[in-house]
Structures are given as C-alpha cells and as structure tokens.
Amino acid sequence: xxxxxxxxxxxxxxxxxxxxxxxxxxxxxxxxxxxxxxxxxxxxxxxxxxxxxxxxxxxxxxxxxxxxxxxxxxxxxxxxxxxxxxxxxxxxxxxxxxxxxxxxxxxxxxxxxxxxxxxxxxxxxxxxxxxxxxxxxxxxxxxxxxxxxxxxxxxxxxxxxxxxxxxxxxxxxxxxxxxxxxxxxxxxxxxxxxxxxxxxxxxxxxxxxxxxxxxxxxxxxxxxxxxxxxxxxxxxxxxxxxxxxxxxxxxxxxxxxxxxxxxxxxxxxxxxxx
Amino acid sequence: xxxxxxxxxxxxxxxxxxxxxxxxxxxxxxxxxxxxxxxxxxxxxxxxxxxxxxxxxxxxxxxxxxxxxxxxxxxxxxxxxxxxxxxxxxxxxxxxxxxxxxxxxxxxxxxxxxxxxxxxxxxxxxxxxxxxxxxxxxxxxxxxxxxxxxxxxxxxxxxxxxxxxxxxxxxxxxxxxxxxxxxxxxxxxxxxxxxxxxxxxxxxxxxxxxxxxxxxxxxxxxxxxxxxxxxxxxxxxxxxxxxxxxxxxxxxxxxxxxxxxxxxxxxxxxxxxxxxxxxxxxxx
Numbered sequence: 362x363x364x365x366x367x368x369x370x371x372x373x374x375x376x377x378x379x380x381x382x383x384x385x386x387x388x389x390x391x392x393x394x395x396x397x398x399x400x401x402x403x404x405x406x407x408x409x410x411x412x413x414x415x416x417x418x419x420x421x422x423x424x425x426x427x428x429x430x431x432x433x434x435x436x437x438x439x440x441x442x443x444x445x446x447x448x449x450x451x452x453x454x455x456x457x458x459x460x461x462x463x464x465x466x467x468x469x470x471x472x473x474x475x476x477x478x479x480x481x482x483x484x485x486x487x488x489x490x491x492x493x494x495x496x497x498x499x500x501x502x503x504x505x506x507x508x509x510x511x512x513x514x515x516x517x518x519x520x521x522x523x524x525x526x527x528x529x530x531x532x533x534x535x536x537x538x539x540x541x542x543x544x545x546x547x548x549x550x551x552x553x554x555x556x557x558x559x560x561x562x563x564x565x566x567x568x569x570x571x572x573x574x575x576x577x578x579x580x581x582x583x584x585x586x587x588x589x590x591x592x593x594x595x596x597x598x599x600x601x602x603x604x605x606x607x608x609x610x611x612x613x614x615x616x617x618x619x620x621x622x623x624x625x626x627x628x629x630x631x632x633x634x635x
Numbered sequence: 636x637x638x639x640x641x642x643x644x645x646x647x648x649x650x651x652x653x654x655x656x657x658x659x660x661x662x663x664x665x666x667x668x669x670x671x672x673x674x675x676x677x678x679x680x681x682x683x684x685x686x687x688x689x690x691x692x693x694x695x696x697x698x699x700x701x702x703x704x705x706x707x708x709x710x711x712x713x714x715x716x717x718x719x720x721x722x723x724x725x726x727x728x729x730x731x732x733x734x735x736x737x738x739x740x741x742x743x744x745x746x747x748x749x750x751x752x753x754x755x756x757x758x759x760x761x762x763x764x765x766x767x768x769x770x771x772x773x774x775x776x777x778x779x780x781x782x783x784x785x786x787x788x789x790x791x792x793x794x795x796x797x798x799x800x801x802x803x804x805x806x807x808x809x810x811x812x813x814x815x816x817x818x819x820x821x822x823x824x825x826x827x828x829x830x831x832x833x834x835x836x837x838x839x840x841x842x843x844x845x846x847x848x849x850x851x852x853x854x855x856x857x858x859x860x861x862x863x864x865x866x867x868x869x870x871x872x873x874x875x876x877x878x879x880x881x882x883x884x885x886x887x888x889x890x891x892x893x894x895x896x897x898x899x900x901x902x903x904x905x906x907x908x909x910x911x912x913x914x915x916x917x918x919x
Contacts (some may be wrong), residue, residue: 448808459672459801460858469798473809478791491736505856525809
C-alpha cells in the first residue's frame with residue numbers, strides 16, 4: 362500500500378524530533394532554537410499567545426517553510442521523504458466555493474498514495490467512505506463543501522488526514538469559531554485517533570483545553586516549557602510565555618491567568634489537581 | 636432557415652474557421668476552469684500580451700510562416716510564465732506586480748519590433764484581434780493535435796491539478812512534485828493562449844479563457860461538469876460568433892467574445908431572477 366519512497370518507521374524512534382530549530386524572517390526571529398521530542402502516539406497541545414509561532418512551527422513540519430537552521434526528524438528520517446504527516450489547515454484558508462464534493466476533498470488525501478498516472482480505484486473510494494464514517498460525515502459525501510457547517514468542515518479535513526493514512530496529524534486551531542457540541546465531536550474524534558496510535562499536534566489558545574492533552578508545548582518564539590500539565594502550566598512559565606499581557610493572580614479559588622490582548626483567558630484552579 | 640445555416644458552409648474558410656473555433660473554445664475552456672478557480676485571470680491576460688515580441692521575432696525570422704509563428708509564440712509564452720514566477724521570487728515582489736512589469740515591458744517590446752517595418756501593421760492587427768477566416772489546413776491539423784494533447788494531459792493529471800488548485804499546501808504535504816505541476820499547468824495555459832491567437836487574438840484571449848469557465852461555475856458545483864459546460868459554452872459561442880460575424884459583417888474575434896459575454900450575462904440573469912437559491916444543508 363505504502364509507496365516506495367516512504368522509509369521504514371523504526372519502532373524505537375520517536376514520531377517527531379526537533380534539534381535546535383530556528384527560523385528567521387527578514388532579520389526577525391520567528392522561532393528560536395526549538396529542541397523537543399514527541400513520542401509516538403502522544404497528543405500534544407501547542408499553546409502560546411498570538412504570533413508565538415504555532416502556525417510557523419506547523420508549516421516547517423509540513424515542509425511548507427524551510428528552517429534557517431536546525432533539523433526535523435519524523436520517525437527518525439528527514440521530513441522530505443514522508444507522506445505520513447497530515448496538516449489540517451485553518452478553515453479561513455480554504456476556498457469553500459470551490460466546485461468539489463466532500464468525498465472528493467477526502468480523496469485528495471490519497472493522491473500521493475495512488476501515485477502519478479493512476480485514477481483512484483474502487484478500494485480507494487471505499488477507504489474514503491470508511492474515513493468519512495469515522496468522522497460521522499458519510500451522509501454528506503456528495504455535498505458541495507460550502508454546504509457544511511464549521512464543525513463538519515473541520516471533520517472533513519480530519520477525514521482527509523485519515524485517508525492519507527497519516528500517523529502524525531497537525532491541527533491548527535481546529536476549534537476556532539465552533540459551538541460546544543461541534544467542539545466535543547472533534548474531541549471525540551481525537552480519542553478515536555488516540556486509540557489508533559496516531560500522534561497529534563494541536564494548536565490552541567485555550568489553556569483549559571490544553572490541560573486534557575498528554576503533553577503541553579508552551580511556545581513564544583522559543584520553547585518555554587514542554588511536558589505534562591503540572592510541569593508546564595506554572596505561574597513562572599505562563600508569565601514568560603504571555604509576558605506583560607498575561608496576569609497571574611492568586612485567589613482563594615486557586616490561580617487565575619487573565620489572558621492576552623486577544624481577549625482569551627484561561628484559568629487553572631490549582632486545588633483541582635494540587 | 637436551413638439555407639441560413641448552410642450558406643456560410645459553402646465557403647471553405649468558414650468550414651475551417653468553425654472547426655478551429657470549436658477546438659480552440661474547448662481547449663481554452665478546460666484550461667480556463669483552472670485559471671478561474673485559482674484566480675489567475677490577470678496572469679492569463681499578461682501572458683497573452685507578453686508573447687507579442689515572440690510573434691514579432693518569429694515573423695521576421697520565418698517570413699510569415701504560420702507554423703513557425705506558432706512555435707515562436709509558444710516558446711515565448713512558456714519562458715514568460717516561468718520567468719514571472721522566477722522574478723517574483725528573486726526580487727521578492729508580489730506576483731501581480733511582477734506580472735505587471737513583465738506584461739507591459741514585453742508588449743511594448745513587441746510593438747516596437749513590429750513598428751520597425753511599416754507594412755507589418757496589418758499583421759499586428761491579426762495578432763491583436765485574430766484572423767479566424769485566414770486559417771489554413773495545416774493550422775487546423777496543428778491546432779487539433781495540440782488540442783488533443785491538452786485534453787490528454789488534463790485527464791492524466793486531473794487529480795494532481797485538482798489538489799494544486801484547491802489546496803496548494805497539500806501538494807507539498809503529500810510530497811507531490813509541486814514545481815513540475817505548476818510549470819505543466821503554465822505550459823497548458825501558454826498552449827491555450829497560442830492556439831487561440833488565430834480566433835480571437837492577443838487582446839481578447841483572456842475572455843475565451845475566463846468567461847466560459849465563469850459562466851459554467853454559475854450552473855454547477857462540480858469541477859467535471861464545470862469543465863463540460865465551459866467547453867460547451869465556448870464551442871457554442873465560437874460557432875454562433877462566426878455566424879454573427881458572417882451575417883452582420885463584424886470582426887470575428889470580437890463576435891466570438893461578445894457571444895461568450897452574452898451567454899455569461901444570460902446565465903447570470905437566469906440565476907438571479909428565475910432560479911430559486913438551493914436549499915441550505917441541514918446540520919447533523
């Protein structure tokens with residue numbers, strides 16, 4: 362099934378490894394000296410203020426930007442050889458009037474696997490159908506994409522990542538602008554991915570939500586902290602990441618962070634898991 | 636009525652003109668779907684104008700041989716489309732600015748070259764506005780061959796071009812050969828422009844690329860049927876336009892383009908006032 366170009370994934374190498382990764386734009390440092398390792402199957406929340414470099418980091422991992430310095434290894438190999446990484450873009454970057462149906466978009470995930478000079482076979486369409494089933498969009502397979510709601514659109518792109526048979530999925534702010542039921546549906550799909558051993562990097566503003574992930578990566582151009590929530594969500598780390606825009610206030614109910622200029626705020630009552 | 640339709644067909648130049656209009660219409664409509672979906676109309680127009688110096692040099696070098704002109708024009712179009720991308724990357728300016736610089740510069744160079752010889756004025760008009768009734772048998776064969784090649788390439792690379800048009804980032808993520816696909820699509824665009832030189836000319840090509848595809852996008856929400864309807868509209872407009880040109884004695888290129896525009900307007904009006912908007916999707 363896998364094309365020849367995909368190198369063997371050795372079981373002991375982590376899903377993702379970054380060594381001293383830096384990116385400079387017009388003399389400004391967008392990302393500085395990132396070093397971290399994500400073990401296979403972990404779900405990692407990538408948090409940081411606006412402009413912290415979350416999307417930039419994802420763009421480098423996806424191969425859309427080339428780092429100025431440092432290395433990325435996906436399952437122990439440089440990213441150029443991989444198709445096992447899927448990127449779910451922010452909804453705002455997509456032309457929703459484009460004349461394609463939901464299943465055609467999901468089939469796009471398989472274009473690399475099918476290979477040049479070949480048409481999608483019957484088994485490819487069946488696989489796409491299965492992927493749509495896993496995100497509860499089977500009934501919408503033949504709809505034009507603009508007919509979907511916000512949550513359905515995100516689920517379609519997750520189905521595309523599944524169709525790609527990716528084992529490392531990057532989700533950029535997938536819950537932005539969604540209502541609570543739609544958010545929960547997507548979080549349920551993440552549980553399904555977890556059971557299938559798929560590694561997930563999930564960019565978000567929401568510190569509350571980040572606390573439910575296996576690991577949190579706190580980013581503000583450089584890596585502030587990476588680890589479990591108790592190690593990462595400390596007053597010291599958060600004030601480093603959010604600087605003057607974030608107030609950490611001790612109250613009788615625990616510790617409250619009052620969030621940055623974008624109006625986001627998260628709070629983490631320490632008593633709940635102190 | 637039958638005579639009205641058959642009379643023009645008594646002329647061989649009309650038969651060839653009609654055939655070439657249909658072939659060119661289909662080629663332009665198919666390539667035009669990608670141009671409309673990717674928002675590249677300005678690039679298409681610029682490319683069409685930028686081939687003028689190629690035509691001029693070709694004319695000087697080959698002394699008016701139509702077949703040679705075709706290859707000169709195609710070469711110039713391919714070099715220009717690749718050059719625009721290279722310039723916008725190298726100088727770090729926005730692509731539409733790079734297009735503007737190259738487009739006007741090349742067009743001016745073309746006019747300058749042609750203006751050096753006075754009796755080229757007639758040929759300049761043909762380059763600018765087409766001369767569908769001056770099509771030779773060999774032009775027809777060449778256009779047919781090129782048209783079939785474009786059709787085959789679009790069929791073979793359909794899924795890759797779809798990804799490239801809908802989500803260029805996915806092309807990179809899937810490790811598809813992004814630059815090669817971009818260049819191939821640019822070449823198709825160059826080919827479409829060059830084959831339409833004879834029917835509508837440099838100045839009006841963009842209408843043949845954009846208008847049928849845009850009209851088709853109003854009536855369907857599926858790329859395959861958009862391509863089908865765009866081809867139908869373009870081929871139909873070619874035929875209708877030539878008949879209009881024959882009977883009303885107006886320039887053939889203008890007649891074809893005006894027919895396309897009219898079809899677009901009719902479809903748009905039909906969408907606005909007659910057809911109800913489609914029902915919204917229910918949420919799951």
